[in-house]
Amino acid sequence: MQDYFAQDTDTQHIYVLHGLGGAGKTQLALKFIQDSSRFSNTFFVDASTVETIDTGFKHIGKLLSVGDSSEDTVKWLVAQHENWLVFFDNADDPKLNLHKFLPQCNHGNIIITSRNPELRVYGSDSSVSGMEQEEAITLLLKSGAVQQITLSDEKTAADIVKVLWYLPLAIVQAGAFIAKFRALDQYLDLYAKNHNRLLREKPSQSHSDYEWTVYTTWQMSFDQLSPAAAMFLQLYSFLHREGISEDIFSRAADYNFPSFGPSKEELQEPLKFLSQFQGPDGQWDTLAFLELTTEIMSFSLVTFEPENRTFSIHPLVHQWSRDTLADPESNYYIAYSVIGMSIWGIPEIHSQLASLKVLPHVDAIMQFKEFVGPDFSADYGLLYFWADRFQEAKALRVSALERWRTLKNNDNLDTLYLMHSLGVTYSRLGQLKEAEELQIVVLDRRRAILGEDHPETLKAIHNLADTYMELGQLQKAEELELVVVEKRRAILGADHRHTLSAMRNLTITYRRLGQLEKAEELGLVVVEKRGAMLGEDHLETLDAMYHLEITYRELGQFQQAKELGLVVVEKRSTVLGVDHLATLEAIHNLAVTYQKLSQFDDAQRLQTEVLPKFRTILGDDHPYTLQSISSLAHTYRALGKVVEAWDLEALPHEAGTSASQASE
The missing domain is CATH 1.10.8 (Helicase, Ruva Protein; domain 3)
Structure with missing residues (x-):
């Protein structure tokens, strides 16, 4: 504020302090005025309503003997080419139009405090949210x-x-x-x-x-909201306070009711809530959504982050909103349902990234054990799987399967879908025997019901091959993968994502079979095609680069492996975050490449970073954790740190795998 008002220009200075009630906007403005000696006259106006402003201006006019109306005061300010200041305090009413009270001239100074950020249109501004x-x-x-x-x-x-x-x-x-x-x-x-x-x-x-x-x-602000806006704010109280996006609600509005999910009757209230953002044709109405969220933002109860187009709530407002709910169970039911419906609508191609955005809201909702929502365990389990939270995914998928088995027999296609999902989860948890048993059942029944060439049958073959590969049964894995690649090429085309996924798995099997030239040739094709179709930064492209790095290393092309590994670590860290499992796998993989280059200090730096994170996320017995232990012990020995190596080697471990399984 000091810098702004110190500017010597031929324009009027208007500054707006906006923010949540109780954030100290008035106190900040008064402190600035008290510390400043640049103003010739200072006038304080209660801007709560048009009437209080009018009264304040009339009082100023009488005090200065320039008239008995607000218009007379405004005219006097326009005529006074001095450094006067008018302080409009508490201009909080969203319906308030200050324009007619602002002297239209190129001199003078104005400070406005408001909960309404829309008043930024009048001049420079600062958002006031808290103290140092x-x-x-x-x-x-x-x-x-x-x-x-x-x-x-x-x-x-x-x-x-x-x-x-x-x-x-x-x-x-x-x-x-x-x-x-x-x-x-x-x-x-x-x-x-x-x-x-x-x-x-x-x-x-x-x-x-x-x-x-x-x-x-805050209650005074809340009481001025329309019923729809008030309800929307209350729903926010069950979500994470940051990262609330329009996409969450628009996807939920397009929910298409899979047979193993909640029925329309169970979702009447969530559907009624979402209908206010849909036009007569049932299409999503962005303008209606913006109008409602803008109403809430006009009191600074919610703020908008334009960089990522998300909304956030002050932590204390978030807490207050939940504390003051008249019907928390009903609001929870709607919020829980909207998130579940939204998960179902996430496109597969964007699954991992979208899961990271929705995951904080799922974690927030799952804290409320005292409330019961509709059964979205399959959808919530899907999101946890995408986010590499496999223990939570397993628990929810077991629950979904048990519930559905009580309603349908084991040959029902939805039952097989849930069994398939659970089998893939077992595989990611390193529970490979459990995965194999379930995946064999799914494959046999899909073959019998759908036929050998059906896409769902091919998914079952694909994932069983993946499990065989992790079990070390490489001949079985290769046999099944060749079938999937051939059939998907014929049915979907050589450039389809699912075809490339099958080719990617085949490259891993070739590599483990020692057929490194085949692995390199096929790996380069997958990297090239995924990059062209999805972009260089897409997670599936980075996955293909990750496995090509391993192939280069095993071919003895260590410098090429290192260059590729650095790219994968950097991009996964940026896209997924440094603590995401896929990023940790990439860091571990790069560390192994550093070992091959005898750059053991760099290897140790990375390995000591990832090992405790593997233990936290996956547990001590997971193959990734075990291989990380073994690899770090090798680095310690190379550096002459015998005691550290002995401590690690004293733990039971076996060679695991660093292959990232992109199961469907």
Whole structure:
């Protein structure tokens, strides 16, 4: 603000401070005005309504003896070529139009505080959301009347303001409570059990002139929302507070009711909620969605992140919304259903990336064990599988299969789909015998019902071959993979994604059979075709590059392997994140290449990074974890770190596999 108002230009200066109620917008503006000596006259106007603004301008006019109407005051300001300032405070009403009260001239200064970010159209702006930590600690200790402050007091205060997300009004309320009950050391425990009461009740003594409590402030905004907008905000309270996107709801609106999912009757309320974003033809109406979300944003209860086109909620508002739900079970039912319906609509080609965006919301919803939603266990299990969260995927897929088996027999195609999904999950968990048994049953029954050439039968062959490959039964794997490649080429074409997926698996089998030239030739084809069709940064392209890297290494082409490995690690880290299982596999793989190049320091750096993460994600007995242990022990020995190598080798381990299985 200081920099902006210090600019010497021939234009009027207008600055808008917008943000959540209780964020300290007024206090910030008053502090700026107090510290500034550049203004010739300063006029304060309550901008809550048109009537209060009109009254304020009339008062200014009478004070200056320039007239008895707001228009007279505006005309006087236009005529005064001085550095005056008008402060419009609390211009929160979304229906309020300030334009007629803003002097139309090239001089003067205006500050506006508002919960409505749309007022940014008037000038420069800042979003006010919270205090800096040191300022927040000082405010809490001052509000709490803490005398002779110790380091322990400052540490406790730091923990408290962090829990309150540095929101000034919440900090002042907490300080007043601490002062009244001398409860600095007790506050965090009390807040954990009673945050609703503590943020709702106004203390009798306070360092703030603010009239309302935190929760009352937001309730006043909430009460002005339309019923549809109010319900939408309440649904948000069950989702993760960040990364809420239009895509989630638009996909849910296109739900096509698979036979093993909830019925239309079970989803009446979610469908009714989604219908407000659909036109007469049933198509998704983006404008209707934007209008509703903009209504909520006009009170800063929700903010929009234009970079990734997602919405987010302040953590305390998120908590308040859930605390004040009149019918939490009904709202949960709708939120749970919308996410389940949305998962079903994720295109397979974007499955991994989309799963990362939806996963935080699934994790948030799954915390509410006290509520019961419709049975979307198959869809939630699918998302956890895409996200490489295989234990959760297994539990949900077992549940879905058990439920469906009580309704249908084992030859039902939906039962076979759920068995197929569970078999693939067993394979990813390293439970290969369980996977083999289930996949053989699925394949036999699909062959009998659908025929040898049906796409679902070919999927079953594809995944059974994958399991044989991991079991080391390479001849069986090769035999089945050749069948899948041949049939998919004939039915789908040589460039189809599923054909390339089968070719990719065949390259791994060739490599393990020692047929490295065949593996290289086929691997190059898959990399080239996936890159041309999907793009160089698509996860399936990176998967093909990952396996080509291994082939190069086994051919002794270590520098080529390293160059490819660096690309895969960098791109997977960017797209998936550094802790995603596929990224960790790529890092481990690059470390093995460093070993072959005798670059053991680089190998150790990467291996010590990934091993604890493998243990956390997959457990100590998973093949990836076991191979990571073995590989790191080898690096330690090469570096002369005998004790470290001995400690690792003392653990039971066996050679695992670093092949990333892109099962369907």
